[in-house]
Amino acid sequence: MRGRLIGTLLVILGLWWPAQTAQATANDWKNAMAKAPQGVRLENIFVKGTTPNNHAAVHRGTNAETPDTDVVTVTNDKGQFGAIWSTDENAFDLNKDAQVSMWMYFGQDREKAADGMALVLQNDDRGIQASPTFTAETAGETLGVWGVDRNQWQNSPVAIAKSAIQNSWALEFDTHSNTGGNPGMADSFDRDLGTQARNVPHIGANYPGDPGTYYIRSPYLGLSGRFYTVMKHTGVIQGYRYTNDLLSDGAWHHVTLKWNARTHQVTYWFDDKDPDTGSHNDTNVVRSASVTLDPEKVDPHHTGKVRWGFTGATGDQGGNNLVVFEGVPGLVSADAAATLTNRQTGQTVENGGDLIGQTPVELTYQLNYRGGKQVWRDIEAQLTLPKLVEWTQADITYNDGTPATTIDLAGLSGSTLTYHLKKVLRDGTPNQATLRFAGRTQDVTTATDAINQHSVFKAANGVATTRTPAFKVHPRLDLQLTTDATRYQDPYITGQVRAGKGSLKNVKLTLVTRVNGQRIGDTPVGDDGRVRYTLANRVLKAGSNQVTLQVQDGFGNQSEPITVTVDVTGGLSFATVASQSSFKTTTLTGKSQRIGRENDWRVRVQDTRKLGERWSLQVSATPFKTAGGQRLAGELVFREANRTQPITEQPLTIQRGSAGKDAVTDAIAGWNQDQGLELAVNGAAESGVYRGEITWTLADVPT
Structure with missing residues (x-):
């Protein structure tokens, strides 16, 4: 009786648990789609691989803040293979420097995640039909590109390499560390990473179709004649033991990859942008690595081109693996830069710079079209202007000679503004657009920080981002300098500084001195505002000397200059x-x-x-x-x-x-x-x- 009860319970649990898992995966997919970062449309740029078992699909993101963004679902369940490839017209040109950037999502399953994705460059003769040679079932450790280790009697790296995508290089994002070491189970590729701990996520690279990427091991010192395969990893970025801190954490992660055609170096950065703001990360969270890519191994026929795309595979476990393409080589090459200028001094405000209240400033966003297969059209500027500034007017100009067009600031909500560019940027003109905003810093009573603000210029075929400099706004001080006399018989000048508005407390003042029109140096003023200054003999001439004095605080506050006379008799x-x-x-x-x-x-x-x-x-x-x-x-x-x-x-x-x-x-x-x-x-x-x-x-x- 007890045995029957246990058996019934096992049947019920077996039926209920997969439904729960599938529902959780579906909910996770919906959440990821709703938070998809800004990307490009993939029409005529990428195509789905044509293998019969390809589960990859392209969907339109549901994030209202990033419309016209295509999201690639590489895998979303167990036992799947997925691949998406560039079209022939959008192949990767090995003879030119190139950069690709994308957002990647690896699910939220952490230590239970499977199995990840790979960015692949390939010249496999099968083209968009390329895939590993799977046997009865998909092997998740291949990530849709590496060799298949399903034969426990296989002891040849050559045979393993032949089952991979040929003439290829892959950068893997592996959410499931395969360290089993069991012959024929396709679960040993990651035993070279220096740890036997399971569930250590990592990023690494090598050549899937090269026998040198693999080496054969036996758990029984080779006595049983059964073997497993280990893969050599290069350019490794690795997570920490027992946690999936690197990949499958329910967040979108930004990846940038650059190819140097002269040095054959591939450099990649992980988490180099913030998924919420899209701004560049400057913290130590950014991880990067570089490897050398041998063109002979990916382009043996010397065409100078490689097909590129993403692959993925899952085994007994499954999860969401998604990609949003942000920058595609050769499609549209564009960039944007933000510059803040102090109109009172004409100087550029650097990151971390200083301004004072009520200072006139100008902010410019400059968009540059650098080239590409397509013109940059239907550009939407999603701007976040710096705070602590009252913006009063704005306009846009193009470098084709047409007059400036006013930008209506009625649409400014807080510090955000959306503006649609009316012209297309292309080769020739116009290939540049400049958005100018004029305003004044707010009148603050204490020094206040204005943080970096991120802005996006997006279209269906290209995205450019930039951010404004961070700066600090200081109180405006009405500095007033008086001297104890207007004429001195000796070069010892005394006076007093006062602040008609504000306080001199904790203010570092400097006395700027000019003798007979020549600036001779700056001298600190004491905390009490008292000026005590002795002119050097070398700067004086016999007779009357005109000495001009002015006090400033380094942030833009300064007194009106005053001039006194110093008489020198030329004696003792x-x-x-x-x-x-x-x-x-x-x-x-x-x-x-x-x-x-x-x-x-x-x-x-x-x-x-x-x-x-x-x-x-x-x-x-x-x-x-x-x-x-x-x-x-x-x-x-x-x-x-x-x-x-x-x-x-x-x-x-x-x-x-x-x-x-x-x-x-x-x-x-x-x-x-x-x-x-x-x-x-x-x-x-x-x-x-x-x-x-x-x-x-x-x-x-x-x-």
Whole structure:
């Protein structure tokens, strides 16, 4: 009784599970079609292979955002073979550099995915009838192009190669790693990938019809006479153990392949575009590899052409394997570029650049038709304009001399706009169209980022994409610069920067200086906005010098330039001498003490003579006394190194210098607490306020 019950349950489960699987696959196919990225129409470009068992089909995508997109279903169930091939007119030209790009979908079954697809270049004599020589059932590990390993007694790589598509090269996208090692089971091709783990997806390449692609192994050291075949992979891009992170994850993946006709290099990139935006990925998610392709192996008759397309095959498991062609060699070669220009400065805004609020800008999209078998017609521009800009007008021009046509911005929804080009781009003219948008950046209160925006120019036979640069909009500051005087007798200029609008907090300001019309350098301004600038002697001339000053922040905010006059006598003089200087207030202890200076000492020497002229600085002083005439029990001294000298009424030379590139020398800049002038008082000093007179003498020293 119990046995009968178990048997009944097994029958019920056997009937129910495939229906569930088929429904899940069908739902997955519908979801993939509804999210299909923008591609081209395949009419007269590709044809379905004519083998009787070919299940490939072409469908129109159902994504409303990407109309006129054909989607190739290579396989969508178990036990299938599928192939789609280019027409004779759209063969791959080996004598020219070429690029193909497509979107690929590998289902959502992850570790249960089967089996993948292959991009194939071939000159098989069977043409569009080419396929592996299957036996009783389809072998999924062939992916519709590799040799068939169904004979457990087969120990010849030549025989395996003969069962493949001949004169071919294939780039496989393998969602199911075949590492079984069981003779005659067609489940061993991937045992060379450095791991015995199952379900490790990978991308790799080789020549399906070349015996050198295969080598024979036996699980029993050859004693049983039974064998399995392993395939050599080149240019491998591999996923991670036990996960299908690379392919069958329910997402569309972009692939670009480039052929270099001179070096015979094939380079391919995987996930180089974002499936949601179509914009290029710049992150480390992009994977790529390069291999050398021998034209002799795919074009033995030297025709210079190869047929190309996609194949796929499934075995005991099945899944959706779909392709959307984006770029087809020779059909339409076109590109697009977006440029953002600061109309105030005329400079191009680079990616990551800076603008300030209310800056006039111009955005141009330039479309270029580079050639092809067909003209580029019925182009629809699906534009996403940069945010943080108020767009006010737009037009389109063609390079055939016709006047510009206004683009109605009434159709601008948020930052998106759809526009249909009225003209066809072709060889000759017009082969270029330029869409121009003018506007102003928004008036922001804090620095705000505007991210890259992606736009598509699409037609049934060609697609071009581009994106705008990312930039940052900074607050507009009404910078105002004032100077403490309009005429200076020395080259030490002081002033103040204020922001009539906004704040100078965290703003990096630069003072731009021009002397007599010549820009002499930029100087940072302190956080307090205070300007303190000394002109170098070498930039000044004798007499009056016109000095123009302007402050800017590097983002476009700048003050109005102001001009001051600096008079140079062409001699030696004091630039600055403090009218009154003091020493620190000190409590007397009855012992000898050293009393240091306050921060009010200023002695600056101006020498505008020719380079090399020498000078000396001398100091003398009267005794320090109170108002009542009491003399300080101590004296003024000058300390340097290990020597201390008293300062008397006889001048003492304390510094020497010469005319150099800087017109002004700060004579006390190098003084510290152990160097320079100080008061030395003894234990008999009495409290009081003492004053003395210090005389500075500047002497011209003969050379």
